[in-house]
Amino acid sequence: MNRVGNQPIDNAAAELLVRGHRRIKHANGAQVTIEPPAVFMGSFQFDSPTRVGAFTYFHDGSAVQMESIGRYCSIADQVSIGDYEHPVEWLSSNPFQYNDRRFSFHPAGRMTRVPEEECDFRGIAPVIGNDVWLGARVQVLRGVTIGDGAIAAAGAVVTRDVPPYAIVGGVPAKIIRYRFDDATIERLLRVRWWRFSPAQLEGVPTTDVQAALDEIERRIDAGMEPYEPEPITLPVPRPPVPAAAAPGVVRRIRRTIRPRTRLRRLMGGRTKD
Numbered sequence: 054m055n056r057v058g059n060q061p062i063d064n065a066a067a068e069l070l071v072r073g074h075r076r077i078k079h080a081n082g083a084q085v086t087i088e089p090p091a092v093f094m095g096s097f098q099f100d101s102p103t104r105v106g107a108f109t110y111f112h113d114g115s116a117v118q119m120e121s122i123g124r125y126c127s128i129a130d131q132v133s134i135g136d137y138e139h140p141v142e143w144l145s146s147n148p149f150q151y152n153d154r155r156f157s158f159h160p161a162g163r164m165t166r167v168p169e170e171e172c173d174f175r176g177i178a179p180v181i182g183n184d185v186w187l188g189a190r191v192q193v194l195r196g197v198t199i200g201d202g203a204i205a206a207a208g209a210v211v212t213r214d215v216p217p218y219a220i221v222g223g224v225p226a227k228i229i230r231y232r233f234d235d236a237t238i239e240r241l242l243r244v245r246w247w248r249f250s251p252a253q254l255e256g257v258p259t260t261d262v263q264a265a266l267d268e269i270e271r272r273i274d275a276g277m278e279p280y281e282p283e284p285i286t287l288p289v290p291r292p293p294v295p296a297a298a299a300p301g302v303v304r305r306i307r308r309t310i311r312p313r314t315r316l317r318r319l320m321g322g323r324t325k326d
């Protein structure tokens with residue numbers, strides 16, 4: 054059921070809050086709690102519950118596990134976050150040992166599986182901060198935290214935590230450089246400009262980071278309050294057809310079919326459809 058706060062809303066209303074929300078794939082029914090507005094430009098799959106900050110957008114990709122992603126993030130094509138891990142130090146890395154479903158369709162594939170509590174290889178869901186840009190084909194592995202303002206260059210495989218405002222690249226990803234000097238990074242992390250909406254940042258000189266921070270600080274001192282929208286919880290509901298409603302449905306189908314049947318009789322044969 055789509056919900057804003059505790060209020061259920063329909064797909065059309067949800068589209069005004071999360072553009073492209075029907076492109077989200079909720080594997081295992083994973084619930085995603087999103088601060089509006091956010092945008093899904095391609096098909097993005099979530100396999101576990103997560104939280105998404107406002108003004109973040111996604112192209113095609115997946116987050117098998119992700120605790121949360123902040124505001125103002127840019128997620129390029131074919132990004133993979135928190136994909137499945139396999140055991141590295143067991144007899145085999147193959148799931149026959151712990152996944153009941155993988156091969157048990159065949160009698161030769163059946164075995165008593167290792168219980169879930171012994172599957173210590175699964176790792177921790179990544180956490181992604183605010184204003185993070187993940188370039189095309191970036192892979193973020195389990196257990197990683199990506200700091201506010203960080204960038205992962207195209208094709209990076211991020212295996213370790215990324216400090217705020219670092220640009221990392223390569224396989225495994227290493228720090229290429231920082232976006233700003235230490236004092237500016239410290240100031241950005243103190244001001245946390247992403248608490249505010251673009252509408253509130255109207256007129257801020259964003260192309261000059263020091264001047265932008267001066268202006269944002271001035272507005273905060275003048276009483277600018279953080280943007281705190283009511284989050285929306287997806288997925289889209291698939292309304293169950295109650296058994297009692299079935300005859301009505303059948304009647305409606307008959308009403309659509311009957312005129313054609315009558316027409317067919319009048320024409321003495323099949324209609325073109």
Ligand SMILES: CC(C)(COP(=O)(O)OP(=O)(O)OC[C@H]1O[C@@H](n2cnc3c(N)ncnc32)[C@H](O)[C@@H]1OP(=O)(O)O)[C@@H](O)C(=O)NCCC(=O)NCCS
Binds near residue numbers: 128129187189204206
């Ligand atoms: C990382 C990036 C943001 C550029 O950052 P930058 O700091 O301006 O980087 P520069 O071009 O100055 O290059 C700095 C160094 O990083 C290296 N580098 C740049 N991109 C890299 C990448 N994808 N992987 C590995 N190293 C990379 C450069 O070779 C250079 O290395 P050198 O100093 O040894 O010569 C850009 O290269 C990138 O990857 N953009 C992502 C594009 C994308 O995926 N868009 C999707 C649409 S949302």
